[in-house]
Amino acid sequence: MSNATLEKGINSFVKMIDAPIASFFSSCVSCGMCADACLFYQETGDVKYTPIAKLEPLRRAWEQEYTLFGRLKKLLGLSKKITNEELKQHTELVYNSCTMCARCSMVCPVGNDIAYMIRKMREGMAAGGFAPAGLIGASNRAVEIGSPMGLTLHALSAQIKHAEKATGITINLDKSDVEYMVLLSSMELINFPEYLEAIAKIFKQAGKTWTISSTAFEATNSGIQIGSSDIARILVKRIVDSAEKLKVKTVISPECGHAFTAIRYEGPNLIGRKYNFEVKHILEVLDSFNEAGLLPTEGLEKEKLTFHDPCSLARKGGVIDEPRRLLKKVSDNFTEMTDHGARNWCCGGGGGASAIEEGEPLRLKAFKTKQKQIEETEATTLVTACANCRIVLEEGVEHYNMDMPIVGLTELLAEHLVDKPKQKLKKEAKQ
């Protein structure tokens, strides 16, 4: 067994630095606008949370290793070394107080993608042994048990049975040659079992075949959050292997932001090839059902709704119009927050932050921005499409006594689903 060392961490920095990062560091003019986009700086006013400042060790690694003057300074012993002490201090900055929400990347006037750099910096932090305990634990469970929350196949089977009983629909495990392979997040399974029922109902109504893999039901990826491509690869590989073994056409990411980006955008790069199947977020699938007339709903929500865009879904995933089209099917009383879609504010728990216990007070403090945005809408129900956001939002809502139910969009749609025979649906679609 080999331990993490500072050298491994620095080596990883050097390995991760690419042309985009070099161009980003070359372009920074220290204007500090990234701080104003960051929920952690916004609510604390503490300059140490300035996004670009969190990257200082990575910046020095770039300067010392990849620039002429940096090399000269290093040769003459004039450069400031990256130390254990410094990186230990950066754990809080790179993990606890950064959700990789990429709001900073969005506002940087020279176009620096700071979230991209944080993701790369975490590679070195993880390799150097500077990752927070919460994420190390999650990664361990994800690799060894199959789920970051330690959820086993046994627990899944119980949930499936429960859902089958509630809906009267049979849910098949490991059925090959079906159209869709549905992934779940353990958070969802434990906290929001209604999701599984909603999926079963909607897919039955749409007449689509689907399955869940017993070897790869977990969609979340702790490797991405902790910043270890090696661990992330193992987790993605499981899904890819199962999907290709079952010969499914499409793999569906559940209502979980980072799981979607992990499989959809990072996955192929982790395993080094393109997939033989498509990856879609559940909202993208539902939207396509809706477009094909396969998602008949009735009735409208009585409550005034607003929608929290999960960062990984909207700004970092490109799923922005789909939830709105779906929401308008079941509500005529839907209000947007001031900053929504690609400009949304993070719930405060993304990028693995919610798994870091000691980060909770800061997280709750940072939630205030979201709180304000929600309260301004005067909505009575908050809809979202990410189990992690949902839990963090629930914590925040509770902490600030907001008294507001939070629901997943998929479940909301399932509640309004009309049970119509397929023939009739097809006829309607033709008209």
Added chain:
Amino acid sequence: MQKLNATLMDELNRRGISRRSFLQYCVVLASTMGLSPVMANQLPEKLLNTKRQSVIWLSFQECTGCAEAITRADKLTLENLIFNFISLDYQHTLMAASGSAAEEAKHNAIEKNKGKYILIVDGSIPIKDGGVYSTVAGETNLDILKRDAKDAMAIVSLGSCAAFGGLPQAQPNPTGAVSVDEIIKDKPIINIPGCPPIPNIITGVLAHVLTFGIPTLDQYKRPVAFYGSSVHDNCYRRPFYDKGMFATNFDDEAARSGWCLYKLGCKGPMTHNACAVEKWNGGVSFPIQSGHGCIGCSEKDFWDSGGFYESMASPVVSAETISMAAVAGVGVGVAATALNKIKKAKSLKNSEPVTIKDLKQEEA
């Protein structure tokens, strides 16, 4: 023959010049000299009572253009009056005497006016190889200057050669030509640069010396009254410069319409002289008015200050230099690329896969 102790008033009377036209001249002179109202009022009186001033004019490495400029008036003018009024005791181009007689005349004048004569110098002084490159009567310019300057009241360095070294000093300066003030350090020196200088300035400065003494000089020992502003400042084409309207060819419509000649190499902005105000040939025109940019002839080192047709801020860089830099940049860039690639490859080689067992440092 003029009487040696005659005043200017006597001279005026002799020539039949009316007091009215003299006063008019004084007004013009006072304004060109930049005199204060008080001094301007005193000027006619002072001038009229001025005694004939002994002047010794030494010509060294020069082209006689300076002397031509002041003597070649097509008609007798009041400006020339001043020049005619002074007692020019030695000027080897103009004087009637020649040979040893001429040298003797100079010697006598110096002896008679010790500490009172004005020494005018045109031309630079070669000092290389003991000054052998220019001699008069077997004596080097250097020796002549040193000796004749000793008892002078003041020295007027006439023209850019005497004032700044001028053309003879242009690179590679084969004769080691220098200006007067590089040799004489202990006498008041007035520089009247120009190639040649404007005649009005010469008479104006002489008038000032005769009446009020040495005029106010700038750091180049030039009379501020004449050299205080640039040709550009007073140029009639200046409004076009300010509007960004430039001629790009000597015969284009813009040039004919009086647009600014900056792009054609006009050195007006850096040239301090009164050309645009005083003009030449009795106020007829000056170079810029006749369609050619100022070449900056009254400035130090004007001959070596880049091409006459290159705009003044233009860098002197060859295409070879630029391509050389590009080649060097690409070369070092390729080397840096190699170094960076090696470094990155090394980091890849050094990195071991991170497993869940490797996420913590060993407890110390």
Added chain:
Amino acid sequence: MDDYMSLLLLSKGLLFEIALVIFIFGVLLRLFEIFSLGRKKDLSEPKANPTIIGIKTIFTRSIPSYEMMTKRGFLIVNGIIFHVGLFIVVFLLAPHITVIDRLIDLSWSPLSSQIINFATVVTIFSMIVILVHRFTHPVMKALTTSGDYVAWIVTFLPIISGYMAYNHLLLPYNLILALHILSVDLLLIVLPFSKLSHSFTFFMARYYSGTISGRKGVQL
């Protein structure tokens, strides 16, 4: 010997040549340093054309968002004024165009000197404002390093000396023009290796950033 003309000749001659060589060399070196680090081909299925959004982002990122205008509007407006002013002063003054024409055989119509003069005053003012802002804004103060001040100084010197040269202030024209060109020489030498490198790397940064979000069909 007070030989301003020699200084002027030196500044626009040998020193300018050296500065230009270092500038070209430096920019190329920096570009090589950046590009040599490469970028892995992205294998994920793009939701939109990353290249197109990347190119678009180079331009769209110049437009500030409403949110940032409400938070840092002062800095943004001042920054825009500074950059526009600097552009006008550097590229639209006739003597500067002549220099560029001389170097790369390209020219365009200049603006009138009065407008340039006004733009210079505005630019100088905006630079002083940004300096004060740097001293006082908590985030900027914390981020600012000596490199930021170096960048400020080498940018400020040519502007102030150019203004003095044009208006014949304080010093003889030859001297102030020489100082102006000397400060430009300094700027050329420092630019590629300082924070001012953003002047040629920001295109890349914006492009890369645009391709990253563009792949996901998002134009930020």
